[in-house]
Amino acid sequence: MADDLLDTRWGRLLVSGAAGIAGVAGSYALTGASPAFLASPVERTLTRTMPGAIVSFAITTLGSLGQQLNFVTAIGLTALFVALAARAALIFGEAANNRIVPAVGTALIVWVGAVVLTDEVVLSAGGALSAAGVVVVAQVLDAASDGSDPISAKRRRALGTVGLALGASALGFSVGRGRTPAATGDEAPPLQAPGADLEDAQAKLDTAEANGLAVDGIEPLVSEQFFEVDINSIDPSVDAADWSLTITGAVEEEITLDYDDLQAMAARNQFSTLRCVGETLNGKKMDNALWTGVPVDQFLDEAGVQSGCECVMLRADDDYFEEFPIDALRDGLLVYGMNGKLLPRSHGYPVRALVPGHWGEINVKWLTEIEVLEQEAQGYWEKRGWHGTGPVKAVAKLHHAELLDDGRRELGGHAYAGTRGVSAVEVSTDGGETWSAATLSEPLPDDDVWRQWTYTYDPPADAHTVVVRMVDEDGTVQPSEETGRFPSGPSGWVTREFA
Secondary structure, three states, rough: OOOHHOOHHHHHHHHHHHHHHHHHHHHHHHOOOOOOOHHHHHHHHHHHOOOOOHHHHHHHHOOOHHHHHHHHHHHHHHHHHHHHHHHHHHHHHHOOOOHHHHHHHHHHHHHHHHHHHHHOOOOOHHHHHHHHHHHHHHHHHHHHHHOHHHHHHHHHHHHHHHHHHHHHHHHHHHHHHHHOOOOOHHHOOOOOOOOOHHHHHHHHHHHHHHHOOOOOOOOOOOOOOOOOOOOOOOOOOHHHHHEEEEEEOOOOEEEEEEEEHHOOOOOEEEEEEEEEEOOOOOOOOOOEEEEEEOOOHHHHHHHHHOOOOOEEEEEEEOOOOEEHHHHHHOEEEEEEEEEEEEOOHHHOOOOOEEEOOOOOOOOOOOOOEEOOOOOOOOOOOOOHHOOOOOOOOEEEEEEEEEEOOHHHHHHHEEEEOOOHHHEEEEEEEOOOOOEEOOEOOOOOOOOOOEEEEEEOOOOOOOOOOEEEEEEOOOOOOOOOOOOOOOOOOOEEOOOEOOO
């Protein structure tokens, strides 16, 4: 019929668009936020093919919003793919004068495309069946039309199709969230590993709680919300039973470890602070945790390192990779626990690297390979112009400023200098002319750890500038020269104006 929704160009476009939305929602409903979600490989492709200059601009200008926009773009492209599949099936069905072809063709094209993208045969059916379902509903609505008022009937069928797509999206999001594997520390189960000293872990966590300063507005010594920076919006879902780590490359003998092997070995509980090379000077991508893991050095010795450049490449399940000096890794851990719990998915479950005193980018998550190199190579971020593989830069951050009831102003924050340690934080309330010592939290029992600081003063009646800086254990004052985060991380003294 000429007034049928599927017999008009705009009607077919509407149904195709609705099928695209429903296909994405159906895929998410079945997979959750996992690599099997149809938009996930699209986003990974966008991320890896984007020019380094654009990536750096997005990080330095947009921050985490840049990655979110990339993910939204991937979802849009995925919906477009499903819509084009439905459109092609509708056109072919019209040419063949066959009502079965549109639905079957939509399902088949979307399913094949999803299998190619995700390598998931069964889970790919979520998007395929949802998209085909919209086409079937549109056909049923057309068949049920009484034809008494063609324009009104077509409008009702169009609204019904769009409503179906929106409803499928809402339902898919709700169901998919429930299927998404636990990612945060709060959701992680308690750590149970033969080689882990759980009593020692709890004692250290108790020490951190006792040593902290009671100041609202700054994170405790063990962070409640640990920052996350990854190259993808959707984290890998790695089964510990299938996980293994290989030490390859310039070694006398390659070594392979599985998860049970690692957990059975004597582990260490170690406080360590991580800082992101791409954060702003006074940003909040710096946090501290108690990590449980096995020292890497023993495995390097067992493998027999024969490196010509004394450098190593760490590789991850999500295709991330970073190169840095092997001496830095010798002080590191293969971590499987965080704050007395199982390492959360968002922080690299089942195993990540911990490299004390270095920028966060070489603390590779979802670790699968340690490759000892014969010659230097560029890591993932170095290929994009960044240089964050060295020791972290010292910083004192100002995150708390509150006027107390007695008229004084209380300041507070964290200071960190990698393995060089923090011996003092100094505060100036006159733009750097004079300095006073802040109160520091008691140090935690490891080298690579931040300290809290607080300082209270009587503010002057007029405008003034507060400056903070830290001093490391060797007496070296944090450099005052301010640099941007690109290419090797921010540095300088944090300042704040008060009226």
